[in-house]
Amino acid sequence: MKETELITIRDEDLNLLLTEIFQRYGYDFTNYARASLRRRITRLMLIDRLPSFAELFYRVRNDENYFTHIIQQLTVNVTEMFRDPQMFKVLREEVLPVLATHPFIRIWHAGCSTGEEAYSMAILLEEANLLHKSLIYATDINPHVIENIQRGIFSMNHMKIYSENYILAGGRREFSSYYTAKYDWAKFDDRLKTRMIVATHNLVSDRSFNEFQLICCRNVLIYFDKDLQDKVLTLFDDSLDKLGFLVLGSKENIRFTKVASKYRQMENREKIWRKVK
Numbered sequence: 001m002k003e004t005e006l007i008t009i010r011d012e013d014l015n016l017l018l019t020e021i022f023q024r025y026g027y028d029f030t031n032y033a034r035a036s037l038r039r040r041i042t043r044l045m046l047i048d049r050l051p052s053f054a055e056l057f058y059r060v061r062n063d064e065n066y067f068t069h070i071i072q073q074l075t076v077n078v079t080e081m082f083r084d085p086q087m088f089k090v091l092r093e094e095v096l097p098v099l100a101t102h103p104f105i106r107i108w109h110a111g112c113s114t115g116e117e118a119y120s121m122a123i124l125l126e127e128a129n130l131l132h133k134s135l136i137y138a139t140d141i142n143p144h145v146i147e148n149i150q151r152g153i154f155s156m157n158h159m160k161i162y163s164e165n166y167i168l169a170g171g172r173r174e175f176s177s178y179y180t181a182k183y184d185w186a187k188f189d190d191r192l193k194t195r196m197i198v199a200t201h202n203l204v205s206d207r208s209f210n211e212f213q214l215i216c217c218r219n220v221l222i223y224f225d226k227d228l229q230d231k232v233l234t235l236f237d238d239s240l241d242k243l244g245f246l247v248l249g250s251k252e253n254i255r256f257t258k259v260a261s262k263y264r265q266m267e268n269r270e271k272i273w274r275k276v277k
């Protein structure tokens with residue numbers, strides 16, 4: 001039996017915890033997919049060696065610093081550069097040429113974790129000679145991961161796979177020309193972030209803050225229940241220009257959601273939709 005199977009969290013306890021987190025800290029996780037939330041909380045209890053759910057509840061209620069730690073544990077921050085390279089290839093070959101016709105390009109990476117996705121986009125824009133007239137908004141709920149976007153420093157261990165992804169995404173330059181290696185770290189060129197605006201933004205509670213030609217929100221909606229997915233997609237719809245592009249993760253879809261009838265999926269079967277109404 002796995003260690004995680006020894007802990008069972010009752011529905012009413014989970015509800016109580018989520019209500020406490022919301023009332024005390026203003027973060028609303030109530031419409032996150034329950035199975036995944038339960039797994040994350042169980043993991044948190046194991047990592048922190050909490051003997052009971054009551055102990056966890058006590059810590060959340062009484063220790064403000066502990067909450068920062070909870071945010072890290074409840075959100076899944078896995079990401080990589082040029083993740084799903086085929087999708088980036090379609091962006092490069094079919095979407096950027098359309099965006100190039102605009103005088104100014106605004107792109108929103110919502111839930112972009114430590115920023116690998118935003119740096120990948122900056123590289124695509126630079127290679128298409130569009131970076132100078134673009135703004136990339138890189139946002140996430142988690143203030144800790146946001147700090148890394150500003151730094152632009154990623155582990156050297158990942159560079160081999162990122163470089164392979166870049167080539168699969170149609171990259172032709174030497175990937176290492178985009179960063180300086182120092183010890184175990186790769187520091188990406190500052191010029192890539194000159195057109196980046198980095199901020200915390202909570203998709204559950206914060207509003208639309210601009211109009212965009214492209215919104216990428218990948219591997220975030222899978223953690224939300226159906227109602228919250230609808231709400232967030234409506235937020236994107238309000239924030240997207242007519243004929244703008246919406247990009248989701250490989251397991252996400254807008255089929256059967258409130259906004260579905262306003263969008264047409266691009267023919268190449270990547271998770272890219274165009275707003276047609």
Ligand SMILES: C[S@@+](CC[C@H](N)C(=O)[O-])C[C@H]1O[C@@H](n2cnc3c(N)ncnc32)[C@H](O)[C@@H]1O
Pocket residue numbers: 075076077078079080083110111112113114117139140141142145201202203204217218219220223249
């Ligand atoms: C698995 S990562 C995806 C990162 C990147 N988009 C990718 O596909 O590689 C999910 C991200 O969603 C963020 N997230 C979760 N809930 C959020 C919310 N309510 N508002 C904004 N971001 C959120 C998490 O902090 C995490 O960084």
